[in-house]
Amino acid sequence: MWTEFKEFINKGSVLDLAVGVIIGAAFGKIVSSLTDDILMPFIGWITGGVDFSNKFILLGAPPAGVDPTDYAKLKEAGAAMLGYGSFITAIINFLIMAFVIFQIVKLANRAMPRKEEVAGPTEVELLTEIRDSLKK
Template identity: 60%
Template sequence: MLGEFRQFIARGNVMDLAVGVIIGGAFATITGSLTEDVIMPLVGALFGGVDFSNRFILLGSVPDGMSATDYAALKEAGVAMIGYGAFVTAVINFLILAFIIFLLVRWVNKVVRKPEADAAPAGPSEVDLLTEIRDELRRK
């Protein structure tokens, strides 16, 4: 059983998948930082200095001694609320990631696709050539 497992892990598909997952995780960290540290502050500035990461709607009561404006503390305390700012950030992060993956797939498809110049030039088929040869031999 251990030998079968070793064979399974050593197959190219599994190793490619593992590398893809690791790189994907690192790439998700980069796009998350891009969204949270670059894009969302710009979006917030466009909307009058609003910090979207702390935008929420309270659905329950605030515990005594807590600020009603501290999203992280309220979330940690388990207060019922809708964190629409975090959702907007996640949607923007997804759109950036999806667009970059689209560009990568598009680029890979261009690289993998054979150029049409390498294709055989259009001309008579084998059957046409053989027919011409037969006809020439009959004439002689």
């Protein structure tokens, strides 16, 4: 079992996957910062100062002594609420990341040399060759 495990770990695809996950996590932090620190304030400015991070719907009464308009304190107190502003931010993060990955794949496909496909014999041609060989 140890030998199989070493073979599995030493395969290039496993190492490539590990590198991809690490780079993806770092890239995710960059996209989150871009969204939280640049895009969302800009969108808030365009929409007249709307801060999406504090948009929520409180379900029920707020916990005692907690400001019902403070999302962070309500969340910390465990209040039941729907944080749709965070959801909107997550959707924007996803769209940015998907667009950037699309652009990277598109650029990589353009940069890689294309392999010319060699046209082989068709199925009919192969069957004809087999038939002719059998006749001989």
